[in-house]
Amino acid sequence: MSESPSSMVDRVVTILGVFERSMGPLNLGQISVRSGLPRSSVHRILQQLVNARLLSRYDNEYRLGLRMFEIGSLVVHRTRMSEAARPLLQELCTATGHVVHLAVLNQQDVVYLERVGGAFASTLPSRVGGRLPAHCTAVGKALLAYSPSDVVDEYLWRGLSRRTDASLSTPGALEAALTRIRSTGYATEIGEAVSSVSCVAAPILVMEQAVAAISVCGPQDRIRVDELKFRVKWIAAEISRRVTSTSRSRTRSRPLITSVPLSGHMASAGMADTGR
Structure with a gap:
């Protein structure tokens, strides 16, 4: 039996x-x-x-076995990342008035580790611990753009499903989007996961590879990409610095968003923006 x-x-x-x-x-x-x-x-x-x-x-x-160590290390790493990111996500939400996410890539999906936002958050399908197809989200595309080529190849091989009419559905369309993201340092989503909702995302990089991504999401008619991309990229770079820093100063929170101008500061973050 x-x-x-x-x-x-x-x-x-x-x-x-x-x-x-x-x-x-x-x-x-x-x-x-x-x-x-x-x-x-x-x-x-x-x-x-x-x-x-x-x-x-x-x-x-x-x-x-080694896999137990790998899983344990991943839990510690993600916990540390959430702790480092949480105050900055709150600042970003307060400064923009939009919903803010922290997510990681898991096979074909993004998994949301954090979500900060007000009333509009209830209209989104994202939730802490929830999943969405990576290619339908700004955070997912940011993660794929800075993932190893074999990860992207396997993703494309499994096929691209649609959530809305705006979702990317062909390998060529996704590959072109990933190329643009690598050249600008940020990703966008316009009604691809939820109709009439737009997002701007940036990767959190460690050793040139994305370990997570953050995004700002809101009603499509209220998302201003040219303004938000600087804020999102700056905060993603700061989270990366805090996660990788060996200094205890990484746990201290500083007001970054409201004191940083919307232009001319990206050189200090180590990320160039060539526009879209």
């Missing part, structure tokens, strides 16, 4: 908990005893966890 999904998850969690309490590698017998699970079930689950790189096996002993 096969195990139910919930039963299997419970057993996996129990086994991983054994490693959490252990200071070194464990063999099959030790894991079975400490978890209280049948030896045969433990052996089967251990093999699946090894195949998934969540555990590694050396001879007859098991230990936590």
Whole structure:
């Protein structure tokens, strides 16, 4: 009789908990005893966890695998990013009066880590933890533009679905958009995820690759791209600096938006703007 999904998850969690309490590698017998699970079930689950790189096996002993470290590091990195970004996102929202997002790329989607905004936010499909197709959003296009070529190639290979009539639906259209984004440092979206809604986004770069992106979104008739692009790019550059800085000063919040002019400051942010 096969195990139910919930039963299997419970057993996996129990086994991983054994490693959490252990200071070194464990063999099959030790894991079975400490978890209280049948030896045969433990052996089967251990093999699946090894195949998934969540555990590694050396001879007859098991230990936590590299993928567990990768996942843990990602959680820490995203938590630190959210903490660094949150006060700046609030400033950006206050200064512009629009909804502000922080998002990351996950396969074909963007996943929203933060959303700051007022009443208009309730009209948007974005939510913290929610997903939207990357090519239909400004944050998604900003992320794709600064992703490795193999990531973009796989994205195009999977196909482009439409959310509205304005959504990009061909590889050529998306590739042209990504080229423009790389030359200007910002991305736009005009009714591509939600009709009558526009966004301006910029990537948060670490080692020339996008680890996240921020955007300002609002009613299409109220979004002024030529003004917002400077604010968004400046804040994205500052978040990047705070995330990558080894100094404790990265956790301090400074008023950046209202004190920075809308032109002539991008050189200090290390990002050139050639216009669209």
